[in-house]
Amino acid sequence: MVEELKTFIAVVDNKSFTKAANSINISQPGVSLHIANLEKYFGTKLIERSNKQRTILITSTGKILYKRAKQILSLLNETKEELNNYTYSPSGTLKLGSSMTIGEFILPKILGDFIKEYPNVKIEVTIENTKHIYDKFKNYDIDVALIEGNVPLENYMLKNFYKDTMVVVSHSSFKYDKNIELNKFLSNQTWIHREEGSGTGENLNTFLNIENIYPKNIIILGSNYAIKQAVKNNLGITFISSLVVKDDVKNKDLKIIPTKTEYHRYFSYLCHKNNLSKVAELFIQKLNDL
Structure with missing residues (x-):
């Protein structure tokens, strides 16, 4: 049905079976067959053809179907994109740094859920005390730092995620x-x-x-x-x-x-402003959902 609707739109847009066949790269008998299938399915005449004048006339019901066909195909394309985005599994490397308590008692569960959802992401985790993690974060050795102590406030994002x-x-x-x-x-x-x-x-x-x-x-x-x-x-x-x-x-x-x-x-996370990868954004979303 989708191909038939595409053919019908091409015929209306080109006002010709021959031109429609060329535009969508099928034979002219194929175009005629698609139109006949639609007319049979909907039980109505969609196109009036004049052999003498070699012209076509779109019927009233044909005009309705033309409008609906474009809406249907547009919705199908939107749905396809949405499903592709939903099923697409991001890949890449996520470098995490975690202080001891978070790394031992909070992070394993978060990572377990994250890896199940995004199996193509490679995770590198460093677990040290807050000061060492903060130093690595400042040097951009870590994408996201999970800390349990106070650190100097500088040009990065800090947010609490666990009490x-x-x-x-x-x-x-x-x-x-x-x-x-x-x-x-x-x-x-x-x-x-x-x-x-x-x-x-x-x-x-x-x-x-x-x-x-x-x-x-x-x-x-x-x-x-x-x-x-x-x-x-x-x-x-x-x-x-x-x-x-x-x-x-x-x-x-x-x-x-x-x-x-x-x-x-409060346990907090640090991330660099305006420098987040897609996988880092997805991980932070997990933290915000806790």
Whole structure:
């Protein structure tokens, strides 16, 4: 039917079967057959032909079909483009940088969904602390940076995409003396701390300052896993994302020490303005949908 409609439009536009045949590159008998098929399908005469004058006349119903045929073909073309855009699978390389907590607990699920939807995209991921990721981002070694700490505000786009909860965590056997003010009690503890440049470490410092806690001792370790293992081995307490210790608290290997105030922070993404690839745009859309 689509080819017949194209032929009919060509006949009307050219006002000739012969010219129509030449314009769409089919035989003149082919044109006649297409018109006959349409007239049979719609049950009406579409074109009156004069053999003597070798002219054609478009009937009233033919004029209606001509208008509708153009609309139908236009809609089909739009639909084809829409479907092509929908099914087209972008390709290329997406370079991501992620701070530790995001890289360990948020990014795997996002990437799993992203790769399923865009299987032709190659992903390169760097997971380090916030400072190192930010430095790589500034040097354009990373397309999109996922961070959990503060960075200098410069000429790039920064947007929050996830609200995280921070908690004080101890070994499951840890006992808190409620007769002592919390800040004084916690000041008398060994704290397990992340290295300088870490977003988690930055948040721990903020918490200690707000609560007026002055640790008796500090142990510095370079990863969430190392900190969690240190606390599980009763080496001290820490202030860390609830994502890191959720399962351990549930299994009663660790426990959360309640604080009067709930502490939250935001995970953010950075991208360079006016310099985003299509695959980076698609990934950011995933982040915005969280």
